[in-house]
C-alpha cells in the first residue's frame with residue numbers, strides 16, 4: 113500500500129474549515145468510528161466481554177462512548193482510574209486492573225473505585241493481596257512470546273506455564289481466590305496464530321489445574337493484539353478472529369471469556385491534521401516541516417513501531433522527492449522520508465490516518481511544543497440498541 117495518498121486540493125476544504133475553527137495541529141476524534149469498531153469486534157467474537165485498554169487512547173469521549181455501549185475498562189494506573197471517575201456515568205463501569213506489578217496504593221485506589229479483579233504473575237505480587245483476600249479475585253498472566261510482532265508483550269510480563277500450578281497452590285494456602293488466566297499475545301499481531309496457541313495452552317492448564325487440585329478456573333482473558341490497517345495490509349478482523357473462535361470451542365463450557373482490546377477500538381477513530389509551517393530545498397529534496405511530529409502525535413512511529421498512511425493535497429502529476437518532518441529541533445523528528453509529493457505551500461495541510469492508538473497517548477512536550485488538540489465529533493449518539501445487545505451478555509465481572 114502506498115504511504116502517501118495525494119488528493120485534489122478541493123477535498124481539503126473540510127480540514128481547512130476545521131483548522132480555521134480550532135487551530136492546528138489537531139486530532140479529530142470520531143466517536144461513531146469507536147462504535148463501528150466495537151460492533152465489528154463484537155460480531156467477530158460473539159461470546160467475549162470487552163474491557164477497553166485505556167492506555168491506547170485515554171480520552172473522556174472514548175470512555176463515554178464505550179461506557180454507553182456497555183463495555184468495561186482495562187485499567188493499569190491510578191491516573192486511568194481518575195480519568196474513569198471524572199467521566200460521569202450513572203453507573204460505575206466494570207473494570208479489571210491488568211498491571212501485573214502494582215504498589216499497595218495502586219491496589220487501594222482500584223478497590224476504592226470498585227475494581228475487584230486484578231492480575232498477577234508472581235509470588236511477591238500475590239502476597240500483596242493477603243490483606244484484601246476477601247475482596248478480590250485474581251487472574252494469573254501467562255507469558256506467550258510472539259516473534260511475529262514488533263510489540264511483544266510477553267517479555268516483560270507473564271509467568272511461565274509451569275509456574276501456574278505453584279501460584280495456585282500458594283494462593284489457596286493464603287486464602288486468595290484465583291478466578292482464571294490471562295495473556296497478551298502481542299500488539300498489532302499480523303495473524304492470530306499466537307492467540308490460538310495461547311488459548312490451547314490455557315485450556316491445557318485449566319484442565320491440569322482441575323485434575324491436580326479440583327480447582328475450577330472460570331475466566332479466560334485473551335488480552336488485546338487485534339490489528340488495524342496502517343501502511344502494511346493486515347487480515348480483516350473476521351479473518352483474524354475466525355481461528356480464535358475455533359480454538360475457543362474447545363474450552364470447558366463454564367469458562368467466561370474476556371478481552372482487552374485497545375488499538376482495534378481506538379486507532380481508526382482519529383485523524384491528525386497538521387499544517388506545513390515551513391519548507392526548504394536541501395539538495396534535490398524538498399523538506400516540509402509540519403507543526404506536529406514524532407515527539408507529538410506521530411510518537412507511535414518511535415514507540416509503537418508503526419507508520420501511518422498520509423494524505424496531502426495537490427497535483428498528483430507534479431511530484432518530486434520530499435521529506436515530511438516534525439517541528440522540533442531534533443533530526444530524528446521525521447515523519448516520512450524518501451517520498452514523492454506534489455509541491456506544498458506553507459499553510460497547506462497534511463492528514464495522518466489511523467491515529468487513535470498510542471499516538472496522543474505517548475506524545476511529549478519536547479521543545480515545549482504543545483500537543484495537538486483533540487476535537488471529538490459525534491459524541492452524543494443514540495446507542496440504546498447497542499447497549500441492549502451488549503448488556504445481554506452475562507458477566508462474572510461486576
Ligand SMILES: *Cc1c(COP(=O)(O)O)cnc(C)c1O
Nearest residue numbers: 165210299336337372373374375
Ligand atoms: C496494552 C495492553 C492491551 C491492549 O493491547 P492492544 O494490542 O492495543 O489491543 C491489553 N491488555 C494489556 C494488559 C495491555 O498491556
